[in-house]
Amino acid sequence: MNRIFLLGAGGHARVVLESLRLAEPGVTVEVLDDDPAKWGGTMLGAPVSGGRDTLLAAPGARVMPAIGDNHQRLAAIEWLENSGFVVATTIDPRAILSVSATLGPGAFLAPGAIVNAGAALGRGVIVNTGASIDHDCVLADGVHIGPGARLCGGVRIGLRTLIGVGAVAVPLRTIGDDCVIGAGAAVTSDIHSGARATGVPARIKE
Numbered sequence: 111m112n113r114i115f116l117l118g119a120g121g122h123a124r125v126v127l128e129s130l131r132l133a134e135p136g137v138t139v140e141v142l143d144d145d146p147a148k149w150g151g152t153m154l155g156a157p158v159s160g161g162r163d164t165l166l167a168a169p170g171a172r173v174m175p176a177i178g179d180n181h182q183r184l185a186a187i188e189w190l191e192n193s194g195f196v197v198a199t200t201i202d203p204r205a206i207l208s209v210s211a212t213l214g215p216g217a218f219l220a221p222g223a224i225v226n227a228g229a230a231l232g233r234g235v236i237v238n239t240g241a242s243i244d245h246d247c248v249l250a251d252g253v254h255i256g257p258g259a260r261l262c263g264g265v266r267i268g269l270r271t272l273i274g275v276g277a278v279a280v281p282l283r284t285i286g287d288d289c290v291i292g293a294g295a296a297v298t299s300d301i302h303s304g305a306r307a308t309g310v311p312a313r314i315k316e
């Protein structure tokens with residue numbers, strides 16, 4: 111039986127669940143969440159059967175992290191790896207992934223996402239609905255590229271950074287760790303780690 115646990119029962123997890131069912135027809139999905147209030151319920155017909163303790167009864171199980179928050183998702187992946195679980199990736203069949211691009215464990219490509227030649231995406235990277243990552247981009251662990259965002263060629267993005275919905279970055283720019291790039295921003299200069307930047311062109315908000 112093709113069985114997988116989905117870690118997370120929020121809005122992002124519902125998107126991942128639908129993509130997973132399309133990518134792996136017939137898969138049996140069991141949902142886990144750290145919030146006990148969700149236990150015993152269902153999410154899109156899949157049982158929400160408990161929290162991480164439930165996993166400990168299934169050593170070596172396959173788990174897809176589906177937590178929207180970048181820090182929490184990456185921490186969960188590290189916990190799963192250290193606990194001996196197999197961290198899955200999910201590529202929605204309506205996404206396009208270059209044969210020469212690479213994805214780390216726990217990565218998710220949403221419907222309409224495009225990842226082009228030579229791009230390297232780390233662990234737990236989300237490329238959300240209709241976003242595009244062009245050739246030779248390098249995205250570190252825990253990055254989230256929001257819906258409709260566009261990265262030109264050779265852009266580098268640091269750990270856990272969020273690129274907001276509809277934002278863009280021109281070629282070869284570097285955006286550091288733990289940044290937030292606001293919705294609709296145009297990144298035309300490098301952005302240092304920890305910065306929040308908005309606008310066209312994007313300016314760092316101190």
Ligand SMILES: CC(=O)SCCNC(=O)CCNC(=O)[C@H](O)C(C)(C)COP(=O)(O)OP(=O)(O)OC[C@H]1O[C@@H](n2cnc3c(N)ncnc32)[C@H](O)[C@@H]1OP(=O)(O)O
Binds near residue numbers: 257274290292293309
């Ligand atoms: C499927 C999904 O939903 S995936 C979700 C992906 N997530 C996103 O895309 C979220 C992106 N987040 C944003 O763009 C946010 O607005 C942020 C992070 C830039 C700012 O959030 P906050 O710190 O809460 O700022 P806040 O809403 O209080 O606004 C502060 C000021 O910045 C302005 N501002 C906020 N966002 C932006 C933006 N994207 N571009 C330009 N100005 C902005 C506000 O208008 C406000 O201006 P004012 O002080 O003149 O009134």
